[in-house]
Amino acid sequence: MGEEKGKVSKIRATELLRPFLHRELPVTHQGRGARTRLEMEVLTHKLNLYIDSWMGPRDSRVQGWLLLDDYLPTLLLTLLYLLIVWMGPKYMRNKQAFSCRGVMVVYNLSLTLLSLYMFYELVTGVVQGKYNFFCQDTRSGGASDDRIMNVLWWYYFSKLIEFMDTFFFILRKNNHQITFLHVYHHATMLNIWWFVMNWVPCGHSYFGACLNSFIHVLMYSYYGLSAIPAMRPYLWWKKYITQGQLIQFILTVVQTTCAVVWPCGFPVGWLYFQICYMITLIILFLNFYVQTYKKRGSLPRKEYHNGAVVASMNGHFHGMSSTEGVKHQKLRAD
Incomplete structure (x- = not known):
């Protein structure tokens, strides 16, 4: 009524x-x-009227939070991102590529710290609220639910920050790394998490974000440190990042399926959607992994050119490698 x-x-x-x-x-x-x-x-x-009539009542606990009340800003930011993806390479075609090394060090290490903060807060909140691994609704965690919602908002906002991954490719004229997988992942995540934050901002939603934050600690720390020549000999975890991402998607499917088998009141439609979305990522990342590593027989070696690391695809869009010289570098996935 x-x-x-x-x-x-x-x-x-x-x-x-x-x-x-x-x-x-x-x-x-x-x-x-x-x-x-x-x-x-x-x-x-x-x-908003159309979305609410389709999705049902929103979670009132996030009402008034930055960017959450209206979908239009998130949609327009995504469309602007796609427009830059389309127009950026054309604009840069006859221009000198930018180095961006110093900015990228700060950017990558900042995202490393943000990802570490999110991972710590999610793990601590889940333990504090005694979340059930198999299924956790959105209204039984008490103060821990508030803590989870706060950090998941940062997780949503971080997907907007990560648009810079693509913009750095454009400025550095690494257009071959702007793949379908890259754009699909970046464009969809921001929008999906806008819906998550408005309807299921805690409870069973925590798991994928927690795993992804951990993977991003490894990923962004690697790319930030790899731009510092003195640190390169100590960076050993590059080849494990893509494997970690695939494991992350599979574990998320397993944990989400548990909530379908043993329901607890968490909206089942969200569970089915997450399973389907994770399957698309597994297919795309697995194809990327096979094309990059298995078909070449061995992991590509790292090269350095003009003081910049040139590394193989490693599960993130920032990596670079070269088998045909420094002008034609391999793709990387996120």
Whole structure:
């Protein structure tokens, strides 16, 4: 009954806004700006109405959190990302590639620290709340649920930060590394986690984010440290990153399936969606792993060129390797 009243009030709000769209505003810069803002508000409202009618009531505990109330900002940021992926290489075609080495060291090590923080907070919150590995709903963890929600918001936001992975490729003219797997993973994760944060922001949602944060500690630390020449002899874990990612996806499927077999009130539709999405990643990453390592007979060796590490694909989009010289480098996966 309460949900029906909410829908009616939203529809009435839309009806109240409609006259303003047809109202004559002064043909000035301010008038056009006011009309554009009003049209955006109506568009946002209609999009929220559609999503809520499809997905059901949101989790009120995250109401008002940055970027979560409206889907439009997340959608527009994703479309902007895809536009840059399309236009960026064209813009850089006749320009000198940027080094970005110093910025990339800071970027990678910053994401290493953020990933370490998220992993620690998730593990601590799960232990504190005595989460059930096989199935955990979104309303039984008490204060731990709040802790998990806070860190999962950072996890969602980190997917926006990670768009920089692609932008560095564009600036450095490593366009061959902007693969379907790369763009698919980056574009979908931000959007998926917007929905997760609005409907299932804790409970069984923690597991995949926890594993992924751990993998990102290994991944971003490798790429940050590999840009420091003195550290290169001590970096031994590159070849294990892709294997770790595949194990991560498989374990997530297993843990998600447990909640289907032994339900606890966590929305089952989310469980089926996560299983399907993980299967797509397993297929894409496994294909990448076979193409990169198994068909070549052995792991590609690392090379250094002009002081920059040139490494093989290692489960992340930042790595580089070369079998045909420094101008044609291998792909890397995330």
